[in-house]
Amino acid sequence: MKKYCLIMLSVVLLHSAFGQTDRPVLDIMLTNYEYPFPVHHLKMKSQKQELSMAYMDIKPEKGNGKTVVLLHGKNFNGAYWKQTIQELSAEGYRVIVPDQIGFGKSSKPSTYQFTFQQLAVNTKAILDTLKIDRILLLGHSMGGMLAVRLTLMFPEIVEKLVLENPIGLEDWKLVAPYVTIDQNYQTELKANYESAKKYQLEFYYDKKWKPEYDEWVYLLTGWSKHPGYPVVALNNAQTSDMIFTQPVVYELKNIMAPTLLIIGTRDRTAIGKNNVKDPVAREKMGQYQLLGKATQKKIPGAQLVELEDVGHLPHIEAFDLFIKPLKQFLKK
Template sequence: MRALPILALCLAPLLALTSAPAPAEETPPPVPLGIGLEGFAYPFPVRFLPLTRDGEAQRLAYMDVAPTDNANGRTVLLLHGRNFPSSYWEPVIRALTNAGFRVVVPDQLGFGKSSKPIGAFTFDRMAADTVALADSLKIPRFDIVAHSMGGMLAVRIARSYPQRVNSLVLEAPIGLEDYRYSVPPVSDETLMAREGDLSAEAYRKQLMTSYALSIPASAIEPFVSIRERVKGSGEFPRWLKSFVNSYQMIWGQPVVHEIPLVKAPTLFVMGANDRNAPGKGFAPTELRSGMGDNTGHARALANRMPNGKAEVINNVGHLVHMEATEMFNALTLEFLNTH
């Protein structure tokens, strides 16, 4: 009978181990993604145009989507923003092709599935690459629908190649002010450290707040995931350098002074809540509140253009074609069909 307490003492540690809660499982790291987004599917087939930049062979990725019915003989180029691959244009592509347009959707060098140059970026070079793509596809004249940074590029194309551009739709374009007046120069090293250390949660918050988005965070999760997964690539330092170079281009190569000189019919489609201004976080506190009056700038610039117009959509931020898809598509198609 005395052996029972001894047996109980021997079993106690074992029972304690078996009854203890299992350790929490660690969240596995995201599956790495190549910096050419090789593991990320686009909604339409992707082709590549060989180019040369920085003495290296590069590839410009693009989608070329035919009209679904009743082709009208016109082509629209869709130009993406800095934080997004061209795949985010899918709802606009479908609306345009259903209306009879051929739609060409490039990833500019440095973005999406295109190669990532590490030399300095210029809007002039980017414009030349875009026109080279149109030439390769035998498209002599086209309309442009452009978002954010793509709006700055669209202005440069319209100024440098006016005979090629039929009309412009600028969706929440940046570059409607000269950021150099408010934001001091920031070194590449500072930018690379800041962008490289940005967590998925911080990036998600940055997009939702800086862009004043009216859509749930789940809608931008694919773009947050892309950025987080690219960190696992062995070429992430190259991606990071390329991404930083695009900021320096936006800051150092303003187009606002050229916008009133654009002769092509131009429609600004703005989100009323959008006060995005690249570099605002680096500006002195007393200057930040004056930055990003994008709606006001668009209206003022449209009034100074030979054929400009601004439409503002209430309760919408920087991603107009995702936040108010039907309204954006309707405004775009009405404008294109009028011109």
């Protein structure tokens, strides 16, 4: 009977296959997607709601007494840190990897005021629960903006800060027109495997696709055919608004923690870029070969490692180039 149920389940999943990946439609809590390491959940009350914040807590076989916290980007969740986790764990680091509220395996509240301050408080709640009071902090993309905010709010806990192709190194709203949450929501409702792959192919990987990149498109869009997807689409629109309207660039000068910038110089990510009509102004946005250098000057004592011909995802596209300076910086 058990074997029969497993066979029937497999048939159901195959019939619900998504897009070109021939994989099942994901539910909006990713309960039918296995993360690379065990997932824990912190139950929290936030904005008068009972929420669940997912996180991975990977303890090394032989610890060095240090804890690294990895913060994901907007189009991702904690799962894409798998190789980074493995490498850091082998070096003796304990690694904490949260899914922010609205992302991955965490709650998707339909009514929530998303701010980087709120997400920083939520993240610290995990650390407080685990009784961790000192961390090495790494943020990628949107996670870089969050890492900056967390460092500014709780400087006493951040021993070192690493920013991997963070967005928010420029204030896009000075150039790009505002797009409302309602407008973004309608765009998000139309998201699918093909559109997400096209975006990532052009903006992340310089039109050079590798089969392993499909996993991150699947995780981003695998739930687009699920009945609960409109809530995910709304959260995506709300967090896009948060990113656009809550710049951290003006406060980079206030970071006191030793900081490393790891910048793929081919990156051209800029929120609202496609809505800028002036081609000259549009072309100036997201120039990471310039933004990395400019940001290094703004953060006191910051170190800069530029990865030539690497795009928005160094730890996926060029892991060996990414991990070497990261490990060197963390060991100092």
